[in-house]
Amino acid sequence: MSAIVEKLKLTEEEQKRYDRDNPNKHGRYALHEACLAIEPIAWRLNWASEAIARGCDVNELNDRISRPLRPLHEAIENPGSRTGKFHDRFESLDMVRFLLAHGADPRLRAGRADTPRYRWLTPMDEALCEARRSRExxxxxxxxxxxxxxxxxxxxxxxxxxxxxxxxxxxxxFAYLYSAMSKDWAMACVFCRLGNFDHKETTHTRSDCEYCKEEKKFSWNHLF
Structure with missing residues (x-):
């Protein structure tokens, strides 16, 4: 994928807004901000591309005090409320696709330093929780x-x-032996680790939990 996604055709007023709101002009975490912005997706993708060209790490954990996140986490947290309609949220699928194409690793967890590691979440964990919460x-x-x-x-x-x-x-x-001896919480699903959606909080894989079975089958959390 090229460094710049597309050359935008903007009106003079739009160009002023584009330049004013470009996160690459403000602070360290331009890529994170591009993922969370509510401007048109074409703008956000260009900002993200510019951030990567400037050297921003697609897997960097930011320093948000409440909950540090990586760019993929930010992309799926986008509120999609630019016009007040939920369908705008789906634009962020293009951002997820863009990040993955540029090396973002969805197996990486994020969380606060003072939070137990078993409660840190991958963006896949986040997406599973949000999908179920929204569906219900x-x-x-x-x-x-x-x-x-x-x-x-x-x-x-x-x-x-x-x-x-x-x-x-x-x-x-070595990887096989490490995974066999690693703490079982690493293979537990996000619902069991957090005790959400009527799942009893546990750091151990539950044999009767379909999500734990899926997590164990994938096996990437305890390998990486």
Whole structure:
């Protein structure tokens, strides 16, 4: 993918707004801000592309006091309220796709330093929680988080397969032994780790939980 997504055709007034709101002119976390911005997606993608060209790390954890996040987390948190309609949220699927194409790793968790690591969440965890919360509330935008999670799962599978293929025999054996001996909480699903949606909070994988089975099958949390 090219450094700049597309050359925008803006009116004079739009260009002024574009330049004024460009997060690359303000602060350190321009890529995070582009992901969370509510301007048109074409603007946001160009800002994100500019940020990456300037050296912003697509996997960097920012220093937000309340809850540090990575760009992928920010992209799926976008409120999509530019026009007050939920369908705008779906524009952020393009941002998720863009970040994954530029090396964003959906297996990476985010959380505060004073929060137990088992409560740190990957963007896939976040998407699963938000999709279920939205679906149970009767909102149609649950599809946004489901589609975003599907894209991230596919990217995570490819990253894992690539890394395993690049390992030598000794490294593969070490990874297998490490995963077998690692703390079981690393394989527990997000609902069990947080105690959400009628799941009893536990740091251990539950054999009767379909989400824990899925997490264990993927196996990327306890390998990375």
């Amino acid at each position: 509330a009767g909102y149609s935008d649950y599809r946004f988080w489901e589609e975003a999670r599907e894209m991230m799962i596919e990217a995570a599978k490819k990253l894992t397969a690539k890394e395993e293929a690049e390992r030598g025999l000794f490294s593969r054996m």
